Amino acid sequence: MKFRKASAAAAAAAALALTVTACGGDGSTDDSAGDGSGTGKITVGIKFDQPGIGLKEPDGSFSGMDVEVAKYVAGELGYDEKSITFKETKSADRETALQNGDVDFIIASYSINDERKQKVDFAGPYFLAHQDLLVRADDTSISEATDLNTKNLCSVTGSTSAQNVKNDFAKDAGLVNRGGYSECLGALQNKVVDALTTDDSILAGYAAQDQYKGKFKLAGLNLSNENYGIGVKKGSDLTAKINEALEKMVSDGSWQKVMDETFGPAGYEFEPAPKIGELK
Template structure:
């Protein structure tokens, strides 16, 4: 697999500002051009434009001309099953706040970017999958055994990204006395955690696992491993796309042939993270 490139990319990510799937991004997306790549061995013509995150270690990360992460590798697998070769894939930056617009305006053909399937989003876009079920969790210092869940955050200092709904959920549903520190990205939150300025960081568990797998953070932080929400990561598609069935077939094959487990281990295994086996690997939903 691409473990070496993943480690290189993760090391470069330590100083970047990261955004969780529930945060509000306002970065400019790269629309790119469709181009005219030669026909792949699978027979697909042209280029497939796939939206990913560029700033999430372990999930979607761009380092020079290299793209790494679980979302990226799943996207490559699915694209290959649809008949596209590596040279026919064009990755497009897809910040959270711009994903629906990118699909609606035809700037991307599909999106793999910690994109939770919700009824509200399904009003304007379609989804394949899910290919992963994440859950909101907590990142704490490696030697901290006092925080085992959101209920333990009463009176504690919690960090999340500005505009994120993750921290607000804790304040609304679990610990009203939590002190919230908002930062531009999760890298800054992890820096605050390792410096002792906050007691925990919160967002989706696999995003936290990617942060914990960054070499600079290894051994300093850990994912609590007690998720308290369900986020079904789907493949974003233009409304009423005809690709859903083929994408779901590819995801099922990826899970059955063991590739799904390998990709997860390659990209976030260094953090010690284990996916929730009650929810993963998921079964793709029926297309509608």
């Protein structure tokens, strides 16, 4: 990742730091810096349980697409990696975390939609995913979403994926909500549910993990377009700054490098970088 050097004038650095502090209403950022010197702090909401997207490793480090994009964006805002605090932000807690100032921005497989835009602002999109199903590798009974009628479908509390399937494809599906995708995966493995639904990028990351290889498969259905955005507190001018960082990430080749390194090993064929401000 490339990080901006501390060459901006002091006044500009102070203004930027004040801007970020305004986003973090509880003082989650330290406005003493923000110029890449490492003395300022910024708090970023991510997922901790999504392989390939946002994962807290056993050694306490973090990996995944959202983590790398967050590092790049923070760098363009004037923060080096040591200045970033990653905070777990579950699906059901994302809007509240921004509204309360618990985090400065959220990058957590956060699909942009009209309901969420009433509560928070979004930069991006920076990635286009599609909703799909993950089923057991030996299950031949599910090849279409309509096959979920009379079956049990798992998704995470706060996510809209399962309800979308029930509303649009399988009204008789039984919905099972869990607190995290790992819990849904355990329920699928133990045959408590018949399928797990969320974005194909997330499902591919789980299926590629060593302990799950050969046990699950993607149904290969594009049930929806999921435009991933970076959430910020409503009214914050961070939105424009983050959009500039994302545009630079694409133009300098960093976006492609991150996606290749993240999804290449899983064999997941991701979409080209979306254009900032345009939803598909």
